[in-house]
Amino acid sequence: MIMDYPILFHLSFLFVPLFILLISFSTIEVVNGGFSVKLFRKNSTNVPHLLDTVISPTRADIGLHIIELSFGNPPTKYYGVMDTGSSLIWTQCLPCENCFPQKDPYFDPKKSSTYTSVYCQEDECNRLEANVRQCSSQNQCGYRYSYGDSSRTQGLLALDTITLESSSGGVIPLQYMIFGCGHNNLGNFDNKLMGIVGLGRGPLSLISQIGPSFGGRRFSHCLVPYFSDYYSPSIMSFGSGSEVVGDGVVSTPLITKESKPFYYVTLKGISVGDTYLSLHSSSKGNMIIDSGTTLTFLPQKFHDQLVDEVKKQVPLQPIIDDPQFGGKLCYRTFDLQEPIITTHFEGADIQLKPTQTFYEAKFHVLCFAFGSISSDFGIYGNLAQTNYLIGFDLEREVVSFKATQCNLHHSLV
Incomplete structure (x- = not known):
């Protein structure tokens, strides 16, 4: 938020x-x-x-x-x-x-x-x-x-x-x-x-x-x-003991911006399956990691490119005639196995399954959990953060990710 x-x-x-x-x-x-x-x-x-x-x-x-x-x-x-x-x-x-x-x-x-x-x-x-x-x-x-x-x-x-x-x-x-x-x-x-x-x-x-x-x-x-x-x-x-460590951990630098106390990181691009889409931005700290926002938001032009590529790779016809979904990319299905979407942060590639990139808008309707924003930076929402152990270290100025089945992550660390 x-x-x-x-x-x-x-x-x-x-x-x-x-x-x-x-x-x-x-x-x-x-x-x-x-x-x-x-x-x-x-x-x-x-x-x-x-x-x-x-x-x-x-x-x-x-x-x-x-x-x-x-x-x-x-x-x-x-x-x-x-x-x-x-x-x-x-x-x-x-x-x-x-x-x-x-x-x-x-x-x-x-x-x-x-x-x-x-x-x-x-x-x-x-x-x-x-x-x-x-x-x-x-x-x-x-x-x-x-x-x-x-x-x-x-x-x-x-x-x-x-x-x-x-x-x-x-x-x-x-x-x-x-x-x-x-x-x-x-x-x-x-x-x-x-x-x-x-x-x-x-x-x-x-x-x-x-x-x-x-x-x-x-x-x-x-x-x-x-x-x-x-x-x-x-x-x-x-505090101590909360560090994300071990096999499979990837980390990306936190970028400090004056008077804006957000968790800024740098997104290089996004892959849909094997197709890489470059953000074409030289700006450091172009994404905010925000647990108070549900969806992930991207600059308009890049978002449109991403949606077009997802349409190509999902073997279903999208819903285009139902106004209740407000122009979002949605499919009548209860299960999607593809595409795999990878967010490429500086030094950290985060692979997301459809359960992290689509949400159930209504019974048997799944909608794409990426929206557009009019600014030149984006927001990494909480749905994309699920099933990752994510560590924010303000002392080392990094945020770390480790793929984890969170509902089985029972032991206190």
């Missing part, structure tokens, strides 16, 4: 995959100064509670990944969008002047003994980007964030304890965490969601804040595909 710098495109609210993934801090293991958590995929239908507190979301059309943690003291459960495309952690807070509906109560700062306001002259306030920073009449540090899908949050910056819980009763309290207490919010969210957990490169993101305590600013995740069983677990790890 990309924050506006200015407005960019984030379309995770589309009717894309029929799933929501729950990243549940319910099984935690501290390893070499870092820690790992199990990720649980949840189907969009009503199923029994996972462990003792988690309820399956009911919406089937958001294509997001959800991270569970707790705010305040005593801890209050929180479910937020896991988002490598932004850097603010925020939740809906009382008084909620204009908030989107959520099933659980809004966070009440008055009920948390560790809640602390941040004032405009304090260092924490200066970590906000100047274009989103505000100052209230009471000299409290305010913010106003908006995202490419028209979601937004406005509120006050604050400090409080963020707690990670284990099913065995153990907890990891993270004190004095900076977050946004949102009093005026708009979002295309399921009513289980309460906000967004920014995992980007900015100073206020979760990884930037906890990195010094857990062995460095690094983390990895392995996202299961949407067709997995209800309780298929996988792993998200933070």
Whole structure:
């Protein structure tokens, strides 16, 4: 989910995959100064509670990944969008002047003994980007964030304890965490969601804040595909021990761009089967890796070339007369075995099967999970990231990929 710098495109609210993934801090293991958590995929239908507190979301059309943690003291459960495309952690807070509906109560700062306001002259306030920073009449540090899908949050910056819980009763309290207490919010969210957990490169993101305590600013995740069983677990790890290593690992440099704290990498081209399509771009950092966006977006001309080549290699007639698919490349089928698409990043070739490049738009209709964007850079969405163990290492400035059957990736690392 990309924050506006200015407005960019984030379309995770589309009717894309029929799933929501729950990243549940319910099984935690501290390893070499870092820690790992199990990720649980949840189907969009009503199923029994996972462990003792988690309820399956009911919406089937958001294509997001959800991270569970707790705010305040005593801890209050929180479910937020896991988002490598932004850097603010925020939740809906009382008084909620204009908030989107959520099933659980809004966070009440008055009920948390560790809640602390941040004032405009304090260092924490200066970590906000100047274009989103505000100052209230009471000299409290305010913010106003908006995202490419028209979601937004406005509120006050604050400090409080963020707690990670284990099913065995153990907890990891993270004190004095900076977050946004949102009093005026708009979002295309399921009513289980309460906000967004920014995992980007900015100073206020979760990884930037906890990195010094857990062995460095690094983390990895392995996202299961949407067709997995209800309780298929996988792993998200933070700090030491989260490095992606071993046979089959490929890495590409992270490119730093001033005032834009995204995970930029360089895409050289894409192959459809054995046919290579060059992006014809000399620009470094022309793709953003974003877990808050479902589809992958490419510059218009290159996207059109890719679609034309996919049409040549899929031995089916595409749907061209159904307006509900909005001009997308779709096929009436429940299974595709080809084509194999390879994204060629600088130093890293990532092979994608149809389960990572097509989504089920409706029963027995599969649509191509690549869209076009009017800018000269693209967005690498979360569907293409499934079944890869992906490690972001901000200390070494690389992102690493390892093909992994994520729904069988059970062991904590």
